[in-house]
Amino acid sequence: MVSAIVTSAGDGLRWLITWGLTGCAVLERRLLPSTTGAFAGPARTYAGRVLARAAVVCAGFVALAAGPARLGAQQYPNCFSQGSAATDEHRLRVLAGKPESIDFITPHITDSHDLDLPYPHSPFVCIVELPRWAPVHVGGLSIDLSPTKHVVWLLIASILCVATLLSAAAFHRRRTADPGVAGGFSAGIEALVLYLRQTVVLPNVGPHPDAYTPYILSVFFFILFANLVGLIPYGSTATGNIAVTATMAIISFVVIEVSGMRALGAGYWKTIVYWNPDLGIVVRILMTIIMTPIEILSKFTKPFALTIRLFANMTAGHIVLLALISLIFTFNSYFIALVPVAMGVAVSLLEIFVAFLQAFIFALLTAVFIGQIRQAAH
Numbered sequence: 001m002v003s004a005i006v007t008s009a010g011d012g013l014r015w016l017i018t019w020g021l022t023g024c025a026v027l028e029r030r031l032l033p034s035t036t037g038a039f040a041g042p043a044r045t046y047a048g049r050v051l052a053r054a055a056v057v058c059a060g061f062v063a064l065a066a067g068p069a070r071l072g073a074q075q076y077p078n079c080f081s082q083g084s085a086a087t088d089e090h091r092l093r094v095l096a097g098k099p100e101s102i103d104f105i106t107p108h109i110t111d112s113h114d115l116d117l118p119y120p121h122s123p124f125v126c127i128v129e130l131p132r133w134a135p136v137h138v139g140g141l142s143i144d145l146s147p148t149k150h151v152v153w154l155l156i157a158s159i160l161c162v163a164t165l166l167s168a169a170a171f172h173r174r175r176t177a178d179p180g181v182a183g184g185f186s187a188g189i190e191a192l193v194l195y196l197r198q199t200v201v202l203p204n205v206g207p208h209p210d211a212y213t214p215y216i217l218s219v220f221f222f223i224l225f226a227n228l229v230g231l232i233p234y235g236s237t238a239t240g241n242i243a244v245t246a247t248m249a250i251i252s253f254v255v256i257e258v259s260g261m262r263a264l265g266a267g268y269w270k271t272i273v274y275w276n277p278d279l280g281i282v283v284r285i286l287m288t289i290i291m292t293p294i295e296i297l298s299k300f301t302k303p304f305a306l307t308i309r310l311f312a313n314m315t316a317g318h319i320v321l322l323a324l325i326s327l328i329f330t331f332n333s334y335f336i337a338l339v340p341v342a343m344g345v346a347v348s349l350l351e352i353f354v355a356f357l358q359a360f361i362f363a364l365l366t367a368v369f370i371g372q373i374r375q376a377a378h
Contacts, residue, residue: 079117079126109318111150111241116234125234150238157225157238165189165221196220196363204367206263206374212367215255220363223248227314227355231348239358240314242307249303252366256302260373271373272296302369306362313358317351 119126130152135142172186197213200220205212223239230237238244261268274291276284324340324347 077119077123077126079119079128108322109237109240109315111148111243113146113148115149115152116236118234149236150241150244153229153236154226154238154244157229158222160229161221161225164225193217196360200360200364200367204364204371206371212259212370216363216367219248219252219366220359223310223362224356224359227359228352230314230318231351231355237314237318239310240318242311245311246303246307248310248362249306252306252362252369253299253303256366256369256373257299259370263374271299302365306365310358310362313354317347317354321347321351 114127133146168189327340
């Protein structure tokens with residue numbers, strides 16, 4: 001019964017969005033006519049066209065996300081085999097008369113050893129099980145190095161990031177006779193790079209900031225691509241995994257502390273032990289006893305803040321979007337689908353903004369922390 005209800009609601013949702021996308025395309029052509037010439041048409045026409053296309057794309061993403069949503073009452077089929085552990089478990093639960101687990105939010109925000117791929121039949125998604133390797137034993141510790149869904153999407157994000165930036169650099173060299181003038185796509189990348197250098201690196205890092213520009217830019221673009229691939233249908237947001245964000249925060253922590261060691265030299269110990277020579281000896285000792293634990297704790301609160309901020313923001317958006325889609329199946333009505341779809345499109349647009357914002361904040365805080373620990377040397 002639950003399967004039939006969810007299947008019917010999913011078909012209705014896709015029908016509504018298919019015609020909605022068609023209507024959006026028609027309205028875009030009638031309300032936002034194309035311009036001719038390099039400077040024809042007001043700027044607001046172009047902005048409106050971009051916004052309309054973004055809304056159409058986000059609506060399409062919501063529609064594709066609604067396909068896997070019906071799997072709250074079904075199970076993912078295996079792409080290259082007749083069955084899987086999930087379907088076998090599903091059959092056993094049905095034969096035993098146990099209630100089915102209707103949860104399609106958790107599988108989309110957690111890591112697993114399988115990938116989602118498009119499927120030509122309902123439920124329009126299938127899984128590919130990733131290889132499982134024998135664990136590596138280090139003493140009494142067993143480490144599983146098998147690839148997971150988030151590892152695969154991190155690799156995809158890295159490849160896309162490198163390919164995009166290298167192609168922009170190559171396009172810039174081909175199309176530009178003057179190295180100081182760019183055009184098209186390469187101009188956008190160059191503008192973004194210069195903006196980050198001028199507003200993030202130079203004001204915050206301190207003396208000789210260009211030494212840290214490559215790292216700050218690498219952090220920004222890698223997190224940005226990792227965030228954006230999670231918005232693609234059948235994709236996964238690796239930055240919604242706290243292990244990923246913690247690893248990136250630890251790398252930044254090492255860069256921050258090594259920068260402090262190089263800048264402060266022997267004076268680096270003062271960032272660990274509080275010692276104020278301007279105070280009297282008794283007060284100085286008391287303040288050292290009180291403030292030293294706080295100084296040590298403050299070193300670890302910085303990577304902790306970087307970890308939780310990125311993880312929480314990237315996870316929250318997906319939970320909200322999937323929760324809105326679930327309202328369609330909760331109320332079991334075609335008419336109620338209009339509101340969750342509209343809200344889902346708005347949340348998707350917001351997630352695109354959040355993807356850029358969180359990458360920017362991570363890079364900005366890293367630059368600020370580097371500058372804070374280096375400033376005592378100058």
